[in-house]
Amino acid sequence: MSKKIIVIGAGVIGLHCAYYLNQAGFGVEVIEAASESSEEGCSYGNCGLLVPSHFVPLASPEMLRSGLKMMLDRTSPVYLPPGKNISSLPWFLKFIKAANKKAVARAIPTLYKLNDESRKLYEELNTVNNNESGFTNKGLLMAATTEKGLEEELALAGIAKDLGIKTQLLDQQQLKTIEPDVDLRVAGAVLYKSDGNVSPEGYLRWLKSYLKQSGVAFRYDTFVSGFQLEKGKIIAVETSSGKLKADEFVLAAGSYSPKIAASAGVKVPVIAGKGYSFDLAKDKLKLQTPLILTEAKVALTPFNNTVRLGSGMEFNGTIGDISYNRVQAIINRTQKALPNMEKLDAKKLDIWEGLRPVTPTGIPVIGRTNKYNNLLVATGHAMMGVSLGPITGKIISQLVAGEKPGFDMELMKL
Numbered sequence: 001m002s003k004k005i006i007v008i009g010a011g012v013i014g015l016h017c018a019y020y021l022n023q024a025g026f027g028v029e030v031i032e033a034a035s036e037s038s039e040e041g042c043s044y045g046n047c048g049l050l051v052p053s054h055f056v057p058l059a060s061p062e063m064l065r066s067g068l069k070m071m072l073d074r075t076s077p078v079y080l081p082p083g084k085n086i087s088s089l090p091w092f093l094k095f096i097k098a099a100n101k102k103a104v105a106r107a108i109p110t111l112y113k114l115n116d117e118s119r120k121l122y123e124e125l126n127t128v129n130n131n132e133s134g135f136t137n138k139g140l141l142m143a144a145t146t147e148k149g150l151e152e153e154l155a156l157a158g159i160a161k162d163l164g165i166k167t168q169l170l171d172q173q174q175l176k177t178i179e180p181d182v183d184l185r186v187a188g189a190v191l192y193k194s195d196g197n198v199s200p201e202g203y204l205r206w207l208k209s210y211l212k213q214s215g216v217a218f219r220y221d222t223f224v225s226g227f228q229l230e231k232g233k234i235i236a237v238e239t240s241s242g243k244l245k246a247d248e249f250v251l252a253a254g255s256y257s258p259k260i261a262a263s264a265g266v267k268v269p270v271i272a273g274k275g276y277s278f279d280l281a282k283d284k285l286k287l288q289t290p291l292i293l294t295e296a297k298v299a300l301t302p303f304n305n306t307v308r309l310g311s312g313m314e315f316n317g318t319i320g321d322i323s324y325n326r327v328q329a330i331i332n333r334t335q336k337a338l339p340n341m342e343k344l345d346a347k348k349l350d351i352w353e354g355l356r357p358v359t360p361t362g363i364p365v366i367g368r369t370n371k372y373n374n375l376l377v378a379t380g381h382a383m384m385g386v387s388l389g390p391i392t393g394k395i396i397s398q399l400v401a402g403e404k405p406g407f408d409m410e411l412m413k414l
Contacts, residue, residue: 002027005400006237006246008224008260010034012043012200012385013378014252015207016393018216021250024397029217029246031239033256036220039201040319042254043385045277045352047301047310048200049290050119050387052165053140053192055112056156057362058382059098075329077297077311084316088271094360107363110408112163114391119196121390132206134199134303141170141178141291143189145337149295150187157190166193181286183340186293197290199303200386219244224253226263227375234264234372248374248400252392255357257379266369268414270380272355274317276327277310279303279350284342296333309334313356313383322351358382366395366412376400377414 005021007014010032018028034041056062066078085092126135144150157167168191175184178191212218219241228236228243236243251257255272262268285307291300298311311330314323327346335341359365359380369375376399378392395405 003247003400004029004245005248005250006031006244007250007252008237009251009253009257010208010218010220011041011252011254012204012389013254013381013392014250015204015211016389017250017252017378017396018211018393019207020390020393020397021400022211022214022216024401026397026400028211028215029219029244030211031219031222031224031237031244033223033253034220036218039204040352040354042275042354042356043204044200045310045354046200046275046383046386047277047290047299047308048134048197048203048303048386049140049299049301050115050122050196050198051140051192051384052112052115052119052194053142053160054115054384054387055108055160055163057098057104057107057111058358059095059360059362060104061099061101062152063362064096064099075326077313077330079312079314079317079323079326081314081316084318088316091269091271091360094269098361103361106408107361107411108159109163110411111363112165113407115384115387116194118388118391119194121394122196122198125390129203129206129210133203135196135203136198137196138289139191139193140195141175141189141191141289142294143175143184143186143291143337144294145186146295147187153190153294160192167191168193179288181288182338185337185339189291191289195290197301198386224260224263229264229372232372234375248376250376250378250396252378254379254385255355257357257377261369261377264372264375266371266375266377266414268365268377268379269359270357270365272316273358273382274314274319274353274355275310275312275383276322276330277308277352277354278327279306279308280342282306285338293334293337296330296337298330298334300334313358315358317353317355319353319355322353327351356382356385361411363411364388364392365414366392367409367414368399369414
């Protein structure tokens with residue numbers, strides 16, 4: 001008889017875990033606190049980027065240098081509200097400890113391989129969903145507004161070349177060829193040809209529908225309050241719908257994972273990094289290629305009829321508390337690089353806000369917990385949840401099946 005697996009969380013990570021577990025022949029049930037129609041979670045409002053180019057972990061010497069300068073600035077891309085982060089001091093100390101050259105050098109090959117393999121899985125999934133995901137493989141422009149920023153990006157491009165990533169340095173004239181309808185005031189850009197993107201909402205709608213048709217059970221509006229334990233194992237998850245039994249359990253609830261894990265005495269080193277996004281009509285900004293403004297920490301992704309602008313990392317921010325000054329600062333930084341973008345007032349925009357799960361190492365936690373062998377964790381993907389969704393799901397399915405994933409799993413353990 002096939003094992004039954006309960007997946008906690010129906011975001012991009014939980015749904016991919018369900019997909020690959022189902023493909024492997026396991027019985028799967030997904031528990032989700034939100035309603036079936038809700039699209040307010042972190043998986044929906046992001047920029048949908050698939051980024052083999054993002055091989056440097058968030059915990060890096062560069063981020064430590066620049067981040068510490070920005071963290072107390074209410075208008076900066078990275079913000080640390082002191083009052084909300086006192087209890088997270090141990091997390092930040094671990095972040096500082098992890099932000100060293102040796103740790104980064106070890107992480108780079110694994111992060112690249114995870115993202116690259118995940119992008120390949122998206123290509124496979126794209127044939128399954130007949131391109132309902134809006135999958136494209138146009139690459140990603142990393143544009144620097146200053147010469148110093150461009151030098152830093154070129155140094156990263158050198159590492160990318162060693163990894164086998166195809167890149168191309170573009171000057172203003174070459175950028176104009178790629179983006180003829182956008183006035184880009186930048187020092188230059190590096191095109192990462194390995195990257196792509198999907199439409200998060202469209203893709204996740206398809207995936208949920210496909211899973212239901214494939215026999216995966218869903219329980220929405222269902223809150224997890226704890227676990228039932230017996231002889232050192234978890235035998236059931238306690239929910240607002242009652243006790244639900246299974247053979248194995250996968251915790252993939254994003255930034256809410258630590259609270260759920262704590263009910264079983266398991267510590268998950270994740271805090272929330274709040275981000276913002278909003279959509280512009282395509283006729284207002286005729287961008288063709290996904291773009292990141294490196295110094296401004298702003299991402300822009302063109303979809304069919306809109307361009308999505310996303311930015312921000314507000315540590316331990318809360319939903320429902322939009323900082324319009326910060327959003328306006330994001331807009332202003334973007335307009336310096338894109339002067340023909342329409343003038344916008346943050347208070348008049350329909351702004352999405354989401355809580356990204358961030359680990360102190362900048363590397364997601366994926367694998368079994370030491371305390372309970374039948375409890376697996378898949379969270380901490382920060383800004384790469386969409387990019388790493390498929391490979392995370394595949395790794396989880398391999399672990400449940402008793403197989404060894406071909407990655408440095410030591411880097412991703414709790």
